[in-house]
Amino acid sequence: MSRFVLTLACLLLACRAYAAVLMVDTTSDAQLMACDAALPGDCSLRGAIAKANSIAGADTLVFGLVESDPGYQVATAHWRIAPASTLPLIQDDLTIDGYSQAGALANTLAPDQGGSNAVLKIELHGFGSSSQAGLDVGNGNPHLVVRGLAINNFTINLQLQSPGPHVVEGCFIGTDVTGMLGVSASGNSYGIRQRGQATIGGTLPAARNVIAGNGYIDLWDESATSTTQPSVVQGNIFGLAADGSTVLPGQDYGLYITNPVQGSVIGGASVASRNLFAGIETSAIYFTGNTGAANATPIRIQGNVFGTDWSGTLARPNGYFPSSPIQPQPTIVIFRSGACGVVIGGDAPGEGNLIANGAGAGVLISTCASAAILGNAFRGNRIGLDLSPFSLADGATPNDAGDADAGANRLQNSPAIEQVTYLDAGATMKIDYRVDSLPAHAAYPLRVDIGGGSSGQMEVTAFIDSVAEVDAQSLRTVSLPTAAFAGLAPVLTTTDADDNTSEFASDTLFEYGFDP
Template identity: 30%
Template sequence: ASITGGAYLSLDSGHSFFEIGLAGLSVSSIALNASNTQIYAVAYNSGIWKGHIPAGLGSGILTVTNTNDSGANTLREAITSANRNPGPDSIRFAIPKSDPGFEPATGAWRIRVLNALPDITDAGLTIDGSSQNEFTGEDSNPAGPEIIIDGSAAGDFTIAFNILTSDVEIKQLCINGFGDCGISMFGENTRGNTVTGCYIGTDAAGKTAKPNDRGIFIQETAANTISGNLISGNDKFGIYIMGAASQNNVISGNLIGTDITGNNDLGNGWTGISINSDKNTIGGSSENKHNIISGNGQDGISIRGNMNVIQGNLVGTDVTGSSIVANDKNGIMVWAGQENIIGGQEPGESNIIAGNHKSGILVGDASETKIIGNAIGTDSSGTQNMGNDGLGIGLFYGASNGIIGPGNIVAFNTIGIQVYGDSSIQNTITQNSITANDGYGIANESGGNANLAPPVIFEIKNGTVTGAAPPGSVVEIFSDDDDEGKIYEGMTTADAGGNFEWNGAPAGPFVTATATDSAGNTSQFSQPKNVTSVAETAELIIPMEFSLSQNYPNPFNPVTKIQFALPLRSKVTLKVYNFLGEALSTLIDGNMPAGTHTLLFDGEQLSSGIYFYRLQATDARNARTFTQTLKLTLLK
């Protein structure tokens, strides 16, 4: 009897069959050779036909024995056979050094792909580049993988491995030169795949860029793991994840944007990791899960999604976390998402985000972002100057209900934390170390955090800090070398009249404070008070009359001292106005004790010109109200 439509082979007594050739032929008889490597057929009108049976077919192990693009025992044939063979398969490499694709200089074998390899549809397939070592009995390329999949001759828009199924593992291959992705995973039925130990976008030594257009692209597929790879030198993204179904993917232990040493820039042209989906994890608490994401042409990490977690990574530094390998834009950008987490309080969850050419972390149009326990602009000790060129943390254009802290170290940036715009509100900044930034430690601008007024520290005496703050607000006390908050000392609460008292022993030399209202808005730092200076807090002699003294120096640039006297405890408002009578800054708005008080006004944000400061004081008995306005001149 003739067979029409092809030849099929069963190795399980006919329970399952897979096609091995002869498609479209009408065959009268078939036979196998003794080693089961050739099939012979007599076909009507076609004479005698001979076909190759792939090595290992039916055993679950398919062996690649040469570097040819196509033909017997090639990678292309192995993928085709695996797709046809039911059940999980393993593609292994056993290529001799006599093969023309062997490169003695690198110790690697180059498979030059001439057109797209077959899509991978065999669930459970493993393509194992490490098997080449087992075949040769030596590590011929100690610097990296022994097998190079080279797409430089495959044409534009070509993907090296296009995975359309689940539980596939790609391990220890060098994948470069492809006009599209090194590896792509697509579809909701595609999940649970693993890429490990690969070099994607570099040479086999991990030192030179050999770009793919993109490194790894994951779309509408969940629970994949990208671990222990070098993903650098690609023209666009290192890793790009998108789609509503792309959840619970894990990116850990990779070098993304550096060379294999983790010390030198070999950046991807665009962002290192870009995620446009929910519930994915970048990094982890254990050391082997920390990613190095540095040297990339745009952001280190970009997030547009909800409930993603970024922990334990080095972003903008080398593998030690102590030298800069900058990303060209932000270290981490979170835009238009909710409940994303950067860092954590447990050991190993902190990120180091330093040296980037824009901000360390930029959050925009995103709510409930948590930024906890990170080193931003410095190393893990908080002592090394590795500042981001822009902000340490920026909260912009609708960034709301965020929690910044506890435990962040924000240092050596242009501004520590900036909250910008009247829709960027209810962001709580708590229990951090913010110090040695070029400008403000915390800057609320254009309505950011509702422009909540900072506290005013009246007095530091015998370890007790007293002052005024918005009524009912939580007041945090800090020590600093200047006017920020290097050491978190503790907290207290302002009473209904706006008065607060904190008892402790601040380290100094200066003490500052922040206020956080019931909505979660946190103020800028207060003006600093010197722990040891009695003269700067209140004179021992109670003045007889209200008075406001001329500021000194005047003219000034940019800081000047303003002094006033209160004969009784009073409700005090002290504001600075421009020439048009518009209020620019509220220096004091609260109750103050009797005495002579001095504070500093910083005009750093103002341009040169004539300004006015106005004191209004009403004594506690409401018997007298004193008002006086004086002129001050800023010359820059």
């Protein structure tokens, strides 16, 4: 079979230069770029990138390495490419396909079946903290597709510059080739630094990335520096090894987003699109940057799992911050000015996140407003929602008379439960509550959601009431089946018409437990 295939493309009578399929057939770091089918061992990764840069058009790099190659690792039956210096910038459209190597297999497990059973055969291994980026996209708007590679031990394992779009799928970023071990304390500072539009992962099992073992940030999204096009992050494992259960220590942040592009999606309503964030020492997701846009095009964080293994049953906490255990960190932080421009969860089936076992708050909204937090399941967090007027968490905020204070989500007052009465021999729960929020201090109508839990948790919320301005501060009543709470105390939240969700209701009514 030919190892160097040329194709000719013409568009509107203007022919482009040949695009190529180049087969990397040596792990040598020399700039071997003949890539001639008649010359085995003549096409290194370094040389193939350089050659692809010289050929206009969308080129593809495949792999055809043999076991006699010096880079073959007998113990793990894979090939290690270890550049001694920075590889050439990728300056033209390029696909690098690690699954083209004989023996490589893409993942076949759905997110609710396990982690990733991908078998990778190509490892790109850096030389520690001085190695800069492993693969690096240059300027000039090239598009990069990377699949089926293990990339580790570079300061930045993968850098996606330019406007994009780029695609990263089926890779292990920051781990060894098995996906089960971190690699080095001296390298692996950043897994992916994204400075252009990108799709990270996808809804197909084969697209799932394991992005873990990176000492500082697994995925750093700075895409707003060069594009206004939204990105998609779906189906990935952050913080855990490929088995979806083993914590790889030393990771500060999972997804860190600076000046996010509005309309970007993290997760989705289907099981196939959910990301798993677990075992991360500070925050699983951290948003910061300039004022967000109105929620007409919010960033959506939906359907993800935080703080457990792949099954959702075993605790794998985020935010435990071992360097300072007395300062646990929130699982999700939205720290922006103006409008937050974020929706966490949603009303449609599957849009709610599971946010569990957080050492600090499940969600911290810091200084910004209009972050709708709906339909999520909070379990076992130190506090479920924390609205703060400052940059740091401040714990539960008591309601104030008339809701006149200001801060994150306007420090929207939560509903105060006045009385619970049982009807129909205990089968029905009648809840009397009020929301002390004057029309001058909240946008009406107010939306009230209910779930079961306590001040630190809340099972999936459900809309129960809409409070019009004429009903402001009036006593409200709702009747629900007692069985729906499964023995948990009712917990209420308020969301005003501008999407400002309150903290959980904090009542002494159930101080000594809940007994229906």
